[in-house]
Amino acid sequence: AQSVSQHNHHVILSEAASLELGCNYSYGGTVNLFWYVQYPGQHLQLLLKYFSGDPLVKGIKGFEAEFIKSKFSFNLRKPSVQWSDTAEYFCAVSFYGGSQGNLIFGKGTKLSVKP
Amino acid sequence: EAGVTQSPTHLIKTRGQQVTLRCSPISGHTSVYWYQQALGLGLQFLLWYDEGEERNRGNFPPRFSGRQFPNYSSELNVNALELEDSALYLCASSEDRDYGYTFGSGTRLTVV
Known part of the structure; x- marks a missing residue:
């Protein structure tokens, strides 16, 4: 069955530190990849998405993600985090054309940024 | 453009009762998805409706059901509520399932 793994349950960083959150998926076919963010008390928002083309994708608020097909990975990065980045981050995968739909x-x- | 709207925002029910949650998708979106977000479990896929038909369901018992109306709005029904049904229920809509979803703010269900 297709699955998505995020290896870090809780990450704690100080402001200005660099961030990398891991995401791996299990599927050899074509995928569309997403990162969503859920700020405290708010609904899920799309940070960025990858469909095709340049594997380095830039999203909102200075976030970027790199698709590495050979590693089935789509890691999220930010060079310098801010206290306002405190939130929960979700990786999501659409298995293109899959029956699950x-x-x-x-x-x-969960990312906690200390001021 | 109005986003995905869900009602009610909060609900408290007793074990064994039934509940109906509602979702209105973004105008023009024909697909509606329901997810359960329970503490520590991430988002678990419940149901997918498109053009009024149930297209797929996740690994949930039959007491979780729903429907989609001709205007593409949707209801999620949960019968015989159990304590572990306490969760945030999220509705999302999309124009095309492969291009990502827009989520509503959810309905927080507490079963006591």
């Missing part, structure tokens, strides 16, 4: 989410990574 839905996004499969990882379990999420």
Whole structure:
């Protein structure tokens, strides 16, 4: 079965530190990849998405992600985090044309940024 | 453009009761998806509706059901509520399932 793994459950960083959150998926076919963010008390928002083309994708608020097909990975990065980045981050994968017809989410990574 | 709207925002129910949650998708979106977000479990896929038909369901018992209306709005029904049904229920809509979803703010269900 297709699955999405986020290896870090909770990450704690100080402001200005660099961030990298891991995401791996299990599927050899074509995928569309997403990162969503859920700020405290708010709904899920799309940070960035990858469909095709340049594997380095830039999203909102200075986030970027790199698709490495050979590693089945789509890691999220930010060079310098801010306190306002404190949130839960979800990686999601759409297995293109798959019968499930839905996004499969990882379990999420909670990011806490200390001021 | 109005986003995905869900009602009610909060709900408290007793074990064994039934509940109906509602979702209105973004105008023009024909697909509606329901997810359960329980503490520590991430988002678990519940149901997918498109053009009024149930297209797929996740690994949930039959007491979780729903429907989609001709205007593409949707209901999620949960019968015989159990304590572990306490969660945030999220609705999302999309124009095309492969291009990502827009989520609503969710309905927080507490079963006591």
